Amino acid sequence: MFRRLTDLQSRITFAAALVFALAFSVPAMAAAPPYAELLMDPATGAVLVAENPDRETQPASLTKMMTLFLAFDALDKSELTLDQFIPVSRRAQNMAPSKLGLIAGTSIKVEDAILGLVTRSANDAAVVLAEAIGGTEEGFAEMMTTKARILGMRNTTFVNASGLPNSRQKTTARDIAALSQALIKTHTRHFPYFSRASFSYNGAVVQSHNRLMSRYDGMDGIKTGFVNASGFNLAATAMRDGRRLIAVVLGGRSARDRDNRVAALLDHGFGVAPLKRPVATVEVAAVVPAVRAALKADAVDRTEKAARDKTKVAVPPKAGTLKANAVKAVGKVKPAAKGESWSIQIGSYKSQKAGQVGLGVASKAIAVQVKGADTTVIKNRSGMFQARFTGMTKAAAEQACSRLEAKGQDCLVLAPR
Structure with missing residues (x-):
């Protein structure tokens, strides 16, 4: 009985991982x-x-x-x-x-x-x-x-x-x-x-x-x-x-x-140095069928297993739930006050820590504009970490970006969604 439960848990974990891959990895490549x-x-x-x-x-x-x-x-x-x-x-x-x-x-x-x-x-x-x-x-x-x-x-x-x-x-x-x-x-x-x-x-x-x-x-x-x-x-x-x-x-x-x-x-x-190839990107067309096939095969296998063991197989968490949890793990955007829902993105970084450092540096240059704003670092679909100030007015967001851009830093105003 213990062995059957362990096997069942492994399959549920595997299916959940595949759902996660479909919810994150594939769209990430599609959106890159x-x-x-x-x-x-x-x-x-x-x-x-x-x-x-x-x-x-x-x-x-x-x-x-x-x-x-x-x-x-x-x-x-x-x-x-x-x-x-x-x-x-x-x-x-x-x-x-x-x-x-x-x-x-x-x-x-x-x-x-x-x-x-x-x-x-x-x-x-x-x-x-x-x-x-x-x-x-x-x-x-x-x-x-x-x-x-x-x-x-x-x-x-x-x-x-x-x-x-x-x-x-x-x-x-x-x-x-x-x-x-x-x-x-x-x-x-x-x-x-x-x-x-x-x-x-x-x-x-x-x-x-x-x-x-x-x-x-x-x-x-x-x-x-x-x-x-x-x-x-x-x-x-x-x-x-x-x-x-x-x-x-x-x-x-x-x-x-x-x-x-x-x-x-x-x-x-100019003959200064040899050129390395750019980082290869994986084509979505080659990945999606493989993931879907794996999901289908796992679903069939689980159904057969359930029929043999007469055990009901638990359904893995929905992709939306997994996505919400994953975003929360990286950085949750705090609710903005009514009418104060504009944001600015000051850069995309290779790590969450680098994004936080970037926010700290930027906040000194735009202290007035981001007063009362929240900060967040969110991992996007292409694996980069986007550093943002959130909960701002439109005027404050535009002024903040203009100030940063005047100092030579990239900045993007994000309207409410």
């Missing part, structure tokens, strides 16, 4: 951003390294590379001038961070809008430029896609000028490399804007989001990007001994991992 990378010699167009170069993903703020391309086109055609003031619309004012904090009814110089995109990755400045050139952001997005086709970007579609999340906005590493190459060749006169580490606006110094540029010898651009669906993106270019290279990484697991991989690609291209 697509990874791609490419190293190109822009002088010849030769692709030196490529991993999933045509895999589609969202470009995030790499979108602004095309916004700037069309702005440079307009400057070359004298449709805009650098010292021209262009109006700020209500739509631009209401854009989510990152932004310069533009106010509807005012105006901004074209050059300041360009620098706002290059450094702060300002979404409000992107809309201002889009409306000045295309009339509406929607009309400008059509111009962006048309230009993409002209440049040979076959798998890219734009629906906004900022790169804020939209499932219809797609690109590939190959297309982003082509856009980078076109910016270098077509807009040589304007390309130095991408090397600006900072600029002054309304009495404040706005710092660049591209922190790799300050530590990689010879790097002079181009653009960073991040949304949850894309992961951490970077298109970068560097020149050494008269030779220029372009490196593109899409779907990095963290800003640091992305930056390190871009540096490794460039080092390889």
Whole structure:
């Protein structure tokens, strides 16, 4: 009897583990951003390294590379001038961070809008430029896609000028490399804007989001990007001994991992160090059938066992229960007060402890904005630990992110769900 119970407990444990795998591991892989990378010699167009170069993903703020391309086109055609003031619309004012904090009814110089995109990755400045050139952001997005086709970007579609999340906005590493190459060749006169580490606006110094540029010898651009669906993106270019290279990484697991991989690609291209393959990702299609088959086989086996032993088999906990317990083990979000349910995410870390340290450091910089807020570190589906301040007002969340971004730290405002 004892042996039968032990065997039964083992099977229940096994089934529960499989349910856990189905509830967590499989969705984690399904939700993980697509990874791609490419190293190109822009002088010849030769692709030196490529991993999933045509895999589609969202470009995030790499979108602004095309916004700037069309702005440079307009400057070359004298449709805009650098010292021209262009109006700020209500739509631009209401854009989510990152932004310069533009106010509807005012105006901004074209050059300041360009620098706002290059450094702060300002979404409000992107809309201002889009409306000045295309009339509406929607009309400008059509111009962006048309230009993409002209440049040979076959798998890219734009629906906004900022790169804020939209499932219809797609690109590939190959297309982003082509856009980078076109910016270098077509807009040589304007390309130095991408090397600006900072600029002054309304009495404040706005710092660049591209922190790799300050530590990689010879790097002079181009653009960073991040949304949850894309992961951490970077298109970068560097020149050494008269030779220029372009490196593109899409779907990095963290800003640091992305930056390190871009540096490794460039080092390889410049002959500094051999290149290791990127961390392999497991395809969901290969895993889901195996897990489902194992669950089915275990269910059949348990049924037969129950019939033989005339013992009722306990049903393992539901996936939802397991998921709730797992999240609780990592970090539970405390209930927010009514009307105070906004959050900010200050980064994704490899460990819970690192996330807690990150929250501690950030809290000193935004003490006023996070006063009374809760902190939490939650393990996401891709295995990273997201550090967040929760229970904030919308205004406090946006102010906190703006303050952190001004100091060169990534920050994401999260609306109530």
